[in-house]
Amino acid sequence: MICDLKRDMADEGEGRRIMVAVDEGEESTYALSWSLKNLVFQNSKDTLILLYVKPPRVSFSAFDGTGYLFSSDITATMERYSQQVADCVMEKAKRLCHNIENVETRVENGDPRDVICEMAQRLGIDILVMGSHGYGLIKRAFLGSVSNHCAQNVKCPLLIVKKPKPTSAADI
Template sequence: MDENEHSSYALEWTLDTFFTPFHSSSSSPFSLVILYARPFAPLPVSVAGPDVLPTLEVQMKMVSDQIAEKAKQICADKLVEDVEVEVAEGDARNVLCDAVDRHRASILVVGSHGYGKLKRAFLGSVSDYCAHHANCSVMIVKRPKSKH
């Protein structure tokens, strides 16, 4: 999960697909771990000095907390309360693949930004990386295009 609508959509899709039909039964057969991969502090900020880093850390913690709360709210809206939310620092590709191994996940669900070939070449694709490197099945959820 991150701050964009693609990951929110992927979470909602996951809840609708794997959890919501089970909300009236005693328990779901699935466990849900939502992970936010918090990026490292940018190198120029790290070099800028010790005064800048604490301020950036506070801001990054606020963003992490907001994302975690948003994820919990989406789950609560879908009547899914048994959820674990984690924040791990690092490159999302590595953080997700490590989490798959740590939790022995059977499926990793990621959202797709829908980048074109050029943008994907420069920015890299977390979903593409995970599809090739995660030790489980990977579901890439695409948000439907708006009809406007």
């Protein structure tokens, strides 16, 4: 079925815009690898867009809980660290895409659930690919599910790629 989707969309003449949401987790790396093997043609007109969303900084008042003032140095250090994480994730993702001709990268700020849906709409994405963390009911209730939110709100087709669970001790 995926092969038919690839063939049908590629035959239209113009390339597809495929967006893969990436983060620090193994699940998004697996989803990107899966996409490169099963969805993205190596010598096609397709454009692969890698999207990383930096989570919003926790809002603090000028004072922390103990009454100490946050310095601009601490705030700048937190922002630098956030940017370093984003750079590291994007570099790892780009290395996986070494044989793909049309790769774009985007780093955005905000709630990943909202930003992914917004960017898919704004960039005219043909298909959105995401990994699934596989949270259980309790974790999903507390943490929220980005893929579930996107499934309910994104306006383009969404492919959620689940990383297979290890079947033996050698797979771990």
